[in-house]
Amino acid sequence: MNEKIFLDESLQKIYKPSDFREIGHQLVDMLADHLSQVQSNREQPVLKFQDPEKELAYWKDDISSNNSIIDFYQKILDRSIHVHHPRYMGHQVAVPSVISSLSGLMVDMLSNGTGVYEMGMASNALEKIVTDFVAKKIGYEANASGFLTSGGTLANLTALLAARKAKSPGSVWENGHDQKLAVLVSEEAHYCIDRAARILGFGSEGIIKVPADEYYKINTSLLKEYLENAKNKGLTVIALVGCASSTSTGSYDDLNELASFASANNLWFHIDGAHGGGVVFSEKYKHLAKGIEKADSVVIDFHKMLLTPSLNTALIFRKSEESYKTFEQKAQYLWDSQQSREWYNSGKRTFECTKLMMSLKVYSNIKMYGEEVFERNIDRLYDLGKTFSRMIENREGFELLIPPEANIVNFRYKNISENDLNSLNSRIREELVLSGKFYIVQTMIGEDRYLRTSIMNPLTEEQDFESLLDEIERIANAIHNNI
Template sequence: MQKLESTSILNHVYDTQKFRKTGHELIDTLANYLEDVTTNKDQPVIPYTNPEEELEYWKQDFASNSDISDVFKNIINRSIHVHHPRNMGHQVAVPAPISALTGLISDLLSNGTGVYEMGIASNAIEKIITDFVSKKIGFTSNASGFLTSGGTLANLTALLASRKTKAPNDVWNNGTNEKLAILVSEEAHYCIDRAARIMGLGDEGIIKVPVNEYYKIDIKELEHSFSLAQSKGLHVIAVIGCACSTATGSYDNLKELANFATKHDIWFHVDGAHGAAVVFSNQYKHLINGIEHADSVAIDFHKMLMTPALNTALLFKNADDAYSTFAQKAQYLWESQNTREWYNSGKRTFECTKFMMSIKVYSILKTYGTEVFEENVDHLYKMARVFAKMLEDRTDFELFMTPEANIVNFRYIQSENGDLNTLNSNIRKRLLESGKFYIVQTTINDNLYLRTTLMNPLTTEQDLLELLEEINIIALTSH
């Protein structure tokens, strides 16, 4: 760690010439990194080390006199490379470089957007972005939304809005002894379960509805689950639709869920963190038919929409619902406590000091046009279908199900002892250690599957073929 004279430290911190020099060096480093990682297939996707080794490395670095330029390079070299075409693991965006540059502006200006004067440009841009997405969903001009830090916060906020609107009393101000509940697919993302527990619903209040053979929420089971909840004295406030589920990429039937919600006068929320990005695609938008009837929708820009994490839109069909959830006084922030201004986003979100996330999305759309999201989604979904066909055409692999999204589950099935779970787990481990490809695994019906999420527009059919060949080699040397 470099030492400076105490009297000169602050002068060094804000030295613009030093900033200019370091910044130029960093941009060159990042550009060289992008060029290498996107074109050199021999570059490892992930430089895997065990956690204790990695911790020890950074302890030593922290105690050393390493230059900050070297630190930047080491962070890059010792991290997973999401821009690598053979990174096919988690649902993480491959950020557009222009959006990353906009992030530098956000970090340097550090404009929290909770109060208008602290985020003048970003609050206005946020309204443009959320209005744009609301229109794509099919909401009217009465809709309103905001950006927040991830799908977990977005889904929690939506469920709090459902409680505010559909609970039999004012929980926000008066608390409650009422037993509240939500209905959700058993395949829903874990953050829905977590949000419900944060709200105090407990095990009984999280009603996980069985799925059908396509891993969509079973509409026939909804009525049974609802009636059973009522018989237990539970007050159901919401039903959540998955667009799409995390493990299999299955889209719930949103039209049927909307009808069900209307029939029982409960809130209808769509967790579209990953798959609602098809709202931008003419080819795949049919997968979310009915989303326009939702009371609220969450969409992550940091999944298929090329934006660095975290960056999530939460849209409400009725603008009043966006404001009423967190109605409270904060005299030092707002002149008026009860008015509803789009430009004071702190009245509607958990965050007060929220970074300028809207400008990252705005920069992509301004640079490449509104078609860029459609082209990206279409390509990723097409590649999933190409990969599924490859798997179907081979006898040494088993495709779990034809993908609706860009998530493909499969496993290697040529095993001498029949223990496919152990075999595929070992394959995944060997792939991780080699760094040649990055994929993950999931367990469905007690069977372990290899899981790919095709997020990178630079991934080619050849990359997918070579993944299967690499798995074949590993499997044959594992016997």
């Protein structure tokens, strides 16, 4: 006789609708209050910095305490950085719109796996609508298509896998490497391109970094020489990667020049537009990415300039069929044939098997605020970058690195007769972060340390920049006077 099995009470309660309703309402109220506070009171900290070991100890204690789950959420809120604070100007993370965050709640509740059609009917359809929309904005013709994937890093790797498939003389997928392959890219490219090339098995030699000019754009006059040198070393260069824009300075490579060079030399032309590719939505700024429509593949992060929570990246191919060739592998339990090219089985083209229903978060932005919302956001943030850079130029004691093309502004303080500007600016940033009044980052430009701001929040105002510069000046004086 079969032994009767019982559903344990502890399992019954994990799906209690009343818990979902009650806790959910409280959580939503808490987050709505948070939004209202950060918008109305700029004096609140952007973050309350804590030493990592102390933070770890705090949570080790918490797990055995019997505080309520709402107390726990409150503590998470208190102990996290607040990107919705208008004085958050640090790393390139979008300030998600209300509707895209709420869509995230739905995404996590439904938890559709998305890789195959039935496991995400709605999300696969929305994904096609969203990615077709991006393809159109890029300026691609009708046979372009793409998908959403988990972040720019993974999307760049996936694009380079497609490039290898298309341009490598042998089939690395089937036979492994029998040639030394390589990619050409600006020395200013994000480190994930270097990482991708190494993961692809190209080794240090296979990532050829072309020097940038004084505006941190790839120096196109050197491409021929670098390609020739690579050939002479026995390397087969398969791809050229353009930055739109670079991470450190927000500089756009000359994409038209790169496209011509790639085409003349039979290279796959990929554009890393994780940060600045969003300009395709803007009439005012799309000129920065002129030539983007000539690329074989383009990456654009919705979770950077486009108001969507992390991670959410579009990878679009000029020729749809290329995207289906990347992973030629049988997964019998998922779909009948790898050869057929249905848009609705998104796992055929992505690295991920199970994938978040990312499309909801993008689609809901378009549905609720209209497609113009992306353009408005790009215009506002890029305009703010220009405003801030002018304020820096006009203020004594501050030095602007270059006039920014994007919303990334690098500058340093150099008023006080201080020999070691690197350590001065490093200390300024440290003090700023510890004070919690602003969040900015720093970067090395050659041997020099610069303060770096990415203006991500459209609610940031000129007054916030003024206060930031005042605060930097105050900290620098205090350091100088040894206070």
